[in-house]
Structure formats: C-alpha cells, structure tokens
Amino acid sequence: MTDTLSKAELMEAQKPIFRSGFVSIIGRPNVGKSTLLNAIVGEKIAITTSKPQTTRNRILGIKTLPTAQIVFIDTPGIHKPRHRLGEIMVKTAFDAYKEADIILLMVKPELPGPGDRFIIDAIKQINKDVLLIINKVDLVKKSALLPVIDEYKNLYPFKEIIPISALKGNGVSIVLDKIVQYLPEGPKYYSDDLITDQIERFMVAEIIREKVMALTEEEIPHCVAVNIEEMKERRREGEERIRVVYIRANIYIEKESQKGIIIGKGGGRLKDIATAARQDIEELLGTKLFLELWVKVKGHWRKDEKTLSVLGYI
Numbered sequence: 001m002t003d004t005l006s007k008a009e010l011m012e013a014q015k016p017i018f019r020s021g022f023v024s025i026i027g028r029p030n031v032g033k034s035t036l037l038n039a040i041v042g043e044k045i046a047i048t049t050s051k052p053q054t055t056r057n058r059i060l061g062i063k064t065l066p067t068a069q070i071v072f073i074d075t076p077g078i079h080k081p082r083h084r085l086g087e088i089m090v091k092t093a094f095d096a097y098k099e100a101d102i103i104l105l106m107v108k109p110e111l112p113g114p115g116d117r118f119i120i121d122a123i124k125q126i127n128k129d130v131l132l133i134i135n136k137v138d139l140v141k142k143s144a145l146l147p148v149i150d151e152y153k154n155l156y157p158f159k160e161i162i163p164i165s166a167l168k169g170n171g172v173s174i175v176l177d178k179i180v181q182y183l184p185e186g187p188k189y190y191s192d193d194l195i196t197d198q199i200e201r202f203m204v205a206e207i208i209r210e211k212v213m214a215l216t217e218e219e220i221p222h223c224v225a226v227n228i229e230e231m232k233e234r235r236r237e238g239e240e241r242i243r244v245v246y247i248r249a250n251i252y253i254e255k256e257s258q259k260g261i262i263i264g265k266g267g268g269r270l271k272d273i274a275t276a277a278r279q280d281i282e283e284l285l286g287t288k289l290f291l292e293l294w295v296k297v298k299g300h301w302r303k304d305e306k307t308l309s310v311l312g313y314i
Helices: 007-014 033-041 084-100 114-123 143-156 170-182 200-215 255-262 265-285 305-310
Strands: 019-027 061-066 068-074 102-108 129-135 159-165 227-236 244-253 288-297
Touching: 019 033, 019 200, 033 061, 033 068, 033 102, 068 170, 068 265, 102 114, 102 170, 114 159, 129 143, 143 159, 159 170, 170 255, 200 244, 200 255, 200 265, 244 255, 255 288, 265 288
Parallel strands: 019 068, 019 102, 102 129, 129 159, 244 288
Antiparallel strands: 061 068, 227 244
C-alpha cells in the first residue's frame, strides 16, 4: 500500500465543497419577503405589492452558484387569520420553516412588535440556524437602527443580523454569502437554469392578481382570486410560424359592488389590468398573447373549502 495519491484522487481532494439546502423566508406581512426572493434569483417569480398578505402560496425560488445551490421557500406573511384562507396561509408559513435548513426572519427596521415576538417564540421550539434580515433600512437613519438591533439580540441568538434594502439590492449579496456559509454539504437538487418550481398557469394567475391589486389601490381588499380557465396555443391561418397563447381567466371577488370597481367606467380599468398583465405574461412566456378576463362574484370564497381547492390553496 502506498501513501501517494493518484492524480485523480488529488484532483478530487482539491475540489471545493458543494453545499445545498432549503432556506425559508418568514416574517410578518409586507416586510419584503417576495422582493428579496426576486432580487436573489434575478427574476420576478413572486408578486409584490404595497399591500400586506400578497403571497398566498409557498413559492420555491432556486439560486445556483458555482459551489452551492440554495432552494428558497417564500411564504405568506404570518398574521392572525380571519377566514379559512388565512388559516391555510399561516399553516403554510409555519410548515415551511420546519423543513428548512436555514431560516431567514425578515422584519422592518423598527422595534419588534407582538407579531414579531410571536414568530420568534415559535422559532425557539426548533433547532435551526436563524438569520435576522432587517429590510427597508434605506427608510430610516442609521442611528435609529442600532436600538432595533439591540432589542432583537436580546430576544434570540441569531447567527447573523443583516440590514438590507431588498428593493434597491443593498446587502443582498451579503445575505447570499452568509447563507452559503451556514448551508450543509449536499447535492444539486435542480438543473442550473431552473429558478422556480412554479408552473406557468400559477405564475400567470399570480401576475393577473398582482395587477388587480395594484390598479385598484385601496378599493379592493384581499378578496381577489384568479383562476385560469383555459390556456393553450393558437395559430391563425397564414401565421404558422407565430406562436400565440390564448388565456381565459376568471377574476373572483366576494361582493357585487366590487365588480364595478374592477371593471371601471366603460370597462376602462379592466382593460388597464389586462394590458399590464399581458406585458408581464408575454415576457414570462416569451410569446405573443391573447388575454381574456372575466370578473365574477363568488360570495365568501375565502371560507369555502371547495372553492379554495379549485383555486389551488388546499
């Protein structure tokens, strides 16, 4: 037996360690979880609005680096539920951190409130590496940030506390570096070019919902759901080389009075929603698009198990 390593063995020993794992992004509504996920993967895979509780499903975002692959789980904001949909959203968020290797707790740059303390108490029940991400620090002075950091340090032994602005991209690279530092050694779960596990129909529905929420401002609360009724390719005669995707979608609200708000005077607002959604969907699919939107009333759909199942929340 010889102690001399072969060339192949030497090359193998010099290979950098590859790390991989699952990272759950949790926090209260409207702290910027989806904005951070989009900034990390480099493309928009989760909808973002200024309204809280925008994310309703667990969304996987994938970031592949030369020596690591990080699978992010973006979750709904943790809040006190007032209906069955809210209960499902909160359960989704808590389930996500239980299966993660690392937890990113996102908060605003302000002293922790009851909701933040509730989440931290839940984290104390599990044995995970937790990184505190203080988002939107561009909105406060540095002197105002110091007591916030001190208060959170007293609540939990976070592995890292990282101030960032997800919207501006400040500090995002630091978050990535620290995640890789705490990831375990592991295999590559997804191919290098994949950035999300979400299917096109889901992402199309989310884009439409985002535009409804953005263009109705405060007039429409979180009673909007979108269901893709039909999505298929159509080729017109003489246009064999032009791919056109036809999409028919229903926008559900809970009250008749909300229908007119979404449609607008002479159908103007619905047209604006369709135009804005079509631009993003064409970019997502890389093709021309014909989008047909219908607004329908489905009373108390957020409390109805059957409707929640049809819409993919259960």
